[in-house]
Amino acid sequence: xxxxxSLEQRLMRYAALVMFIVLMLCILLVITWGLDWFASISIxxxxxxxxxxxxxxxxxxxxxxxxxxxxxLDALANNESNSWHLAQYQSGRVANLxxxxxxxxxxxxxxxxxxxxxxxxxxxxxxxxxxxxxxLDPHGQVYFTNKAFLNTLTTSNVEGLSSADLGLVYNDGxxxxxxxxxxxxxxIVSAQTFWRTGRNYELLTLxxxxxxxxxxxxxxxxxxxxxxxxxxxxxxxxxxxxxxxxQTMKQQGQITPSPDLAQDMLQVIEKRAQHLLDFVNSYxxxxxxxxPNKQQINSEQVNLxxxxxxxxxxxxxxxxxxxxxxxxxxxxxxxxxxxxxxxAGGNTPPxxxxxxxxxxxxxxxxxxxxxxxxxxNLFVPFYSTKTQGAGIxxxxxxxxxxxxxxxxxxxxxxxxxxxxxxVSLQSR
Numbered sequence: 001x002x003x004x005x006s007l008e009q010r011l012m013r014y015a016a017l018v019m020f021i022v023l024m025l026c027i028l029l030v031i032t033w034g035l036d037w038f039a040s041i042s043i044x045x046x047x048x049x050x051x052x053x054x055x056x057x058x059x060x061x062x063x064x065x066x067x068x069x070x071x072x073l074d075a076l077a078n079n080e081s082n083s084w085h086l087a088q089y090q091s092g093r094v095a096n097l098x099x100x101x102x103x104x105x106x107x108x109x110x111x112x113x114x115x116x117x118x119x120x121x122x123x124x125x126x127x128x129x130x131x132x133x134x135x136l137d138p139h140g141q142v143y144f145t146n147k148a149f150l151n152t153l154t155t156s157n158v159e160g161l162s163s164a165d166l167g168l169v170y171n172d173g174x175x176x177x178x179x180x181x182x183x184x185x186x187x188i189v190s191a192q193t194f195w196r197t198g199r200n201y202e203l204l205t206l207x208x209x210x211x212x213x214x215x216x217x218x219x220x221x222x223x224x225x226x227x228x229x230x231x232x233x234x235x236x237x238x239x240x241x242x243x244x245x246x247q248t249m250k251q252q253g254q255i256t257p258s259p260d261l262a263q264d265m266l267q268v269i270e271k272r273a274q275h276l277l278d279f280v281n282s283y284x285x286x287x288x289x290x291x292p293n294k295q296q297i298n299s300e301q302v303n304l305x306x307x308x309x310x311x312x313x314x315x316x317x318x319x320x321x322x323x324x325x326x327x328x329x330x331x332x333x334x335x336x337x338x339x340x341x342x343x344a345g346g347n348t349p350p351x352x353x354x355x356x357x358x359x360x361x362x363x364x365x366x367x368x369x370x371x372x373x374x375x376x377n378l379f380v381p382f383y384s385t386k387t388q389g390a391g392i393x394x395x396x397x398x399x400x401x402x403x404x405x406x407x408x409x410x411x412x413x414x415x416x417x418x419x420x421x422x423v424s425l426q427s428r
Contacts, residue, residue, distance in 0.1 A: 011062060015055040022051045065094060076105055119196070132187070132206035136163050138199045147359075152206065153182050156358055168204065175204055185209075292326035292404045299323075299354045299361070305331055306352065310338055314351040321354050323361045325404050325425055333400040333408070337365055337421050340394065344369025346418060363423040371412050371419055401425070 167181020341350035346368035
């Protein structure tokens, strides 16, 4: 196994070799000249002293240069690119090393500038995304969030909060959101780790589970409705046509004009067929929602329209609220909801309240009626607790709101009879 030696040991060995050779040469010179001991000491002592001084000085100078290079490297590691500790060397190998260090320092400074510009671009780009993004520092504290992430929280101030405060936990090698959290909706979390200033940071991207479920649910129902529309219409149209033809034949005398059971049955067939055609047409509207024509509107515009349709409706609005929405679709959704509120009964009329929250507006509709009979089936198409209900009004209302980027939620009132409906819309 090869023995390892330090640079200092090698320099001392070479210095000892040099001193040994000088001493041997001096002794050989004394012997050759045949000098006495006084003359020999007078010659050997100065030569040995000067040689020893030169060797020691070279040893110290070499170590000093190495120490200075180490100090310069430490300065570069601490981003002190302008510091230099070998300024007195203007030529030779040390000067060449100085130039190499200068080039390295410039390259490190340039890379740092590129890194800072890239980081600034990434943060600015993340700020513009609609995808919720949060960056956690090595201590789990919130370091950066974009606007989309703040919109998912029940609080707008995240300064000083940790991942645990938000409800973000790291379990089994992945990030998860606890049931009791500060998020308004359910998300799955995608995580990436990156280095910044020598420390680990976590970049978490949130993907809405509800948005995906919502899209799948809407797609399924739209497909079902298209099938029902096609099959029922194909069956009812000829039935309706034949019933009309039979009645026409009866009126023309081709069938006895006296009232009989056949005529009654034909009338029933006609009425039921017409009712089912109207029924299918109403459900077709759910599968054919037009794209919203969003414009800047005012809550007072909506209030005037609703008050004209529902004079008994109580509207609370301390000051006008401006927001962007499709007025026609919003009005249709609110009419459906208010109609349900009145039909729910109650000792007092329903109330409508406008609230400005962060970058959005929340419309709260409250009634004191019988409440929610079966909350699990609230948004199930074709389901209704009303005797004459078609089970489509609440579903269409939700889709009209979602069609504009909003959200509709229906909840039972806490400790009171009745229902609370919340419509959330963005201001822009």
